[in-house]
Ligand SMILES: Cc1cc2nc3c(=O)[nH]c(=O)nc-3n(C[C@H](O)[C@H](O)[C@H](O)COP(=O)(O)O)c2cc1C
């Protein structure tokens with residue numbers, strides 16, 4: 001199996017009792033924090049900028065750049081860890097929380113130092129009961145050992161961590177909805193701007209970062225931004241943790257080199273498609289991302305490559321309906337949350353797509369009309385097609401509903417339903433047309 005150039009996020013996976021503070025310390029834990037506390041906060045941010053670390057929560061936004069959006073001189077700054085991990089197919093943050101909670105805590109502390117933040121909130125998915133318990137135990141141990149509290153490692157820097165459990169709503173993974181939920185309000189997304197970095201939790205500047213994003217920070221502090229950038233590809237530094245599921249021989253969580261071709265992930269890392277079948281459709285980064293077909297699997301798994309190399313063209317997906325989103329921009333796919341879902345050549349792709357659409361309809365918060373109504377329509381029309389009760393023109397109807405949603409909603413959940421719908425319709429149009437009455 002191809003190895004990553006180095007293991008950063010998963011380096012302690014599989015080690016006995018890796019979740020315990022003593023084991024973490026014994027394996028070099030908290031060296032980075034000691035180094036960070038001797039650096040100027042701005043220098044820590046500069047290293048993270050240099051590292052080309054991009055957010056692992058879905059959007060791939062440059063982490064160091066995001067940190068610089070906090071207005072200089074802000075008195076209260078919050079760091080919020082997004083541990084909601086609700087994107088279908090995604091299960092990597094859960095492994096980090098379960099196997100290496102102290103790595104996340106160290107990443108949070110280095111980040112808090114860089115931001116001038118004294119209170120970190122970890123918003124953890126409600127269903128992750130065991131992980132919340134493991135994380136809380138690690139936080140308690142860190143308080144006892146002086147890594148958290150009034151004076152971190154005795155240098156006079158105060159930093160507290162609060163673990164907050166969500167209640168199982170996918171939308172609460174969206175950062176502004178998460179902040180509302182954390183404030184005790186209904187988990188409805190906020191209009192942006194203002195962005196959280198300027199006005200976030202309790203109206204204060206807030207940086208929201210994903211678990212895996214923050215788990216990379218100690219290695220960057222310890223080895224330098226340049227080292228981390230060189231491990232990666234193009235404008236994406238470091239390694240990539242992929243969680244692979246579906247019809248492969250060896251599904252699982254793998255830390256791999258950034259830019260590894262998708263075909264290598266499937267054939268070599270995961271032992272190929274089960275029962276000797278062929279991969280027909282691959283979701284490259286969580287269910288919100290348009291799928292790839294078999295001819296596109298040589299694409300490197302990297303943020304920019306997946307946006308530009310995938311051969312999605314500005315084609316007509318239905319008579320008169322062009323496959324584009326938002327002002328004529330061609331629709332592209334994304335590396336998203338690192339969740340790779342492989343579907344083999346026996347899969348009923350219309351049924352698979354209908355299942356996804358029912359998920360988005362169920363999870364829409366209902367705040368804005370195109371998403372509330374549109375996701376319901378996508379689910380109903382796609383399901384009737386899949387169940388053999390489709391009507392002539394349903395494929396075109398689906399495309400036009402999806403176009404009505406994309407780019408017209410408060411938060412990206414609407415796009416998250418519309419994009420894969422359009423992707424499935426473009427790449428696998430014949431499957432949809434075949435389900436319409438002839
Ligand atoms: C509907 C929806 C659900 C999301 N769920 C998650 C999630 O579970 N975990 C996560 O880290 N980011 C999630 N995001 C992305 C966050 O809004 C945000 O971009 C991310 O936490 C920023 O962290 P990063 O820059 O480290 O990636 C979601 C976004 C949307 C629109």
Ligand code: SF4
Pocket residue numbers: 171188189363364365366367368369371372409410411412413414
């Ligand atoms: S796009 Fe959907 S989930 Fe997002 S605010 Fe609108 S209704 Fe809610």
